[in-house]
Amino acid sequence: MSFRHVFAAALAAATTAASPALAANAGFMLLHEPRPNGPPVEVGVWYPTDAATAPMSFGSWGHQVAAGAPAAGQRLPLIVMSHGNGGFFGGHADTAQALAEAGFVVAALTHPGDSYKDQSRATAMADRPAALAALIGFMLDASPLKAKIDPGKVGAFGFSSGGFTVLAAAGGKPDLTKVPAHCKAHPGNFDCKLTAGRPIPADALTAPWVHDDRIKAVVSAAPALGFTFGRDGLKGIKAPVQLWKAADDEILPGDDYAEAAHRNLPKPHDYRVVVGARHFDFLTPCNAKPAPEVAVICASAPGFDRAAFHKTFNAAVVRFFSDQLVAP
Template identity: 80%
Template sequence: MSLRHVFAAALLAASIASPALAANAGFMVLHEPRPNAPPVEVGVWYPTDAAPSFMALGGWGHTVAAGAPVTGDHLPLIVMSHGNGGFFGGHADTAQALAEAGFVVAALTHPGDNYKDQSRATAMADRPAALSALIGWMLDASPLKARIDPDKVGAFGFSSGGFTVLAAAGGEPDIGKVPSHCKVHPDNYDCKLTANHPIPADILTAKWAHDARIKAVVSAAPALGFTFGKDGLKGIKAPVQLWKASDDEVLPGDDYAEFVHRNLARPHDYRVVQGARHFDFLTPCTNTKGVEILCASAPGFDRVAFHREFNTVVTRFFTDQLVAPVKSPTGQ
């Protein structure tokens, strides 16, 4: 085969094996209905050709075309789970990057564990159940349902959200391990949180919601990694990309991301970010007023530069895992 045909075949394979690139990211806020409960707030990013503009979002911001038409069909879906006390917009720049690469991204504000409501802050089994319900709603009832490929679903989570996506993808945590952990590490954030918000009794016996529709997982600085024990990660069949901040002051030591890394038997992509603190996985701040603790990186650590790399790596991982490789026309 000539070089010209090799080049043409490579271009064809690359064009099919990657989501269609859009010029920009569209954005809308939707409300997922729930029976006998208030609706769930959901931020949705998606590919569009409409012109964007900067939009503030809490202490963060993103450059999006609000309410613009969706570009493309059979689009892969990424669901996002934020950390304790967060909201749907904590990873807006990552969501924007994914949308510009051809993904639909749906990030929920977790009921009972967000910046306005901490009434279920330690009811960890609520979280994967809510994430699975979001997948179902996005595929079956949301305004974007006709544009999404139901066979191409990934999950991204940070901190408590990092725990959430591991559990939703098949992990079986044992929350009963928390008290003994906290006797040894009373000053860790998770232990202070459970001291102020005791774990509800129903969570200790709750069944964990697993969702086989999740085909790829990115977990950044996962909380409560130790609760999975040595056998609790065996049920995860999806490819995993796992991130750790080397200087994590919120979840320090080897009981969190490092524990998952050591006990996740299947091959996975493990990345330790040197010089990063816990909240460096959040979108770089445009307004630090009232969220100073979330915006303070260590001296010399460039969160903006890190996010350029982080977003590229995360997007590449989801692209590789959710868009099936295609053989060249010659079958090679």
């Protein structure tokens, strides 16, 4: 199962101060990060600004931003964001907006080869942490906001495949040879259906895992392939971790994903299980009636209020990154 068409339809339809001065609003710009061996990478960037905002839509998603406005503050902390399989840079727009309003620069990429418009490398998991490290370098060295960012204050946020990505980029070393046995036992799980239809490329099985010690704090929500790490695979993570699990996750069910990471992280960490939440409840709440193609992503379980949850979720994410990257 892929969500390529889901996100394509969506786009077509289209608190603590973390800097010397807390900005009133969030600015936004869309950048294109050059790559030596492929087309540029699409990067959405949110940042603090004092300019007036207006609604901006991503199909069924949206955010309240000042497009292209000047950034406020100096030596701002940076958060890089990694989306899930078949996603795009705007899947966590409300969380990015909340972070920007709290004084962070937030850069979210659309992963090459694993997005709503291109699934050619969807199971090449080693590509992902490498792309995230390249994004950090781009934001610090070449982006229009490079002079505003403190290179010593970098965090990473990821969801689903992105949750796996940030754990790997922060020092985790997964063992993908564990996937066949897992999928023999759980053939109906999303990851197993995905790899059955698109096996992990041979070059991805032998590629080195890129770790980036510039990452000083990690938020991982509903991480995919958590079982591939084990305790030895997570011992390289030195950064503080906030880990989230949807209690009723229908895409990555059971204890092999977030729960496996929780069991095997060697250092104390902030682990939160969201009662009543499904997998996609970590995505930005839909603020428009969704097309049938996106209904699966926008829908929550009866009685679960995604918008209310995101107020709590965003506040917790902002607080965690503020405590780890800003507090003395």
